[in-house]
Amino acid sequence: MHYLDAAMTESMRLYPPVPFDSKLAMEEDTWPDGTHIHKDSVVAYAPYAMGRMEQLWGSDCLEFKPERWLDDNGVFQPQSPYKYAVFQAGQRVCLGKELAMLQMKLLVATLVSHFTISMSSIAAASEAAADAQDAQDDDDDDDGGDDDGFKPTYEISLTHQEWSPSANSSSYSG
């Protein structure tokens, strides 16, 4: 269960369900670092970008590595919500975080119980996903990651969703 927590947390670091979030300043404000925010300004933070910042996560920031959330004994180590802002932080932090995590664990447990998983099938599935993704990418613009593994493509919106090539809207590749 510690590894499952780590894998889910790591998945949302790279693919946060809420990729960006904005606020409207109701009054003049000055942040602890001295930044002045004018009344009526919109201020946004982007968990999608924050999850890929080398300054926050190190040089392997683009790698999917659940182990970064585990200590030497395999125990899950949460990080500051101001660094991992997937559920926001502070007084308006997501109230459903624990329920969301529980629901995802139930989903994973339900799915896993229907499959027999072996290392060879994991390697084959990841190879097939990479081939499918390569076929979909006509341009070779790099998101900084390596070319191995499955890279979901999303439509930009308040909540992330899978992008369909038939949809007539702007999109970007994760």
Ligand code: HEM
């Ligand atoms: C992976 C799933 C979820 C993610 C990533 C997520 C993320 C967030 C984020 C970023 C906010 C801050 C929004 C803002 O104020 O700008 C938020 C707020 C909130 N979330 Fe979630 N959420 C998730 C699931 C849930 C679930 C399942 C529930 C309820 C059962 C829930 C209930 C709430 C509530 C009530 C707030 C408002 C808290 C407040 O403003 O005081 N969330 N969530």
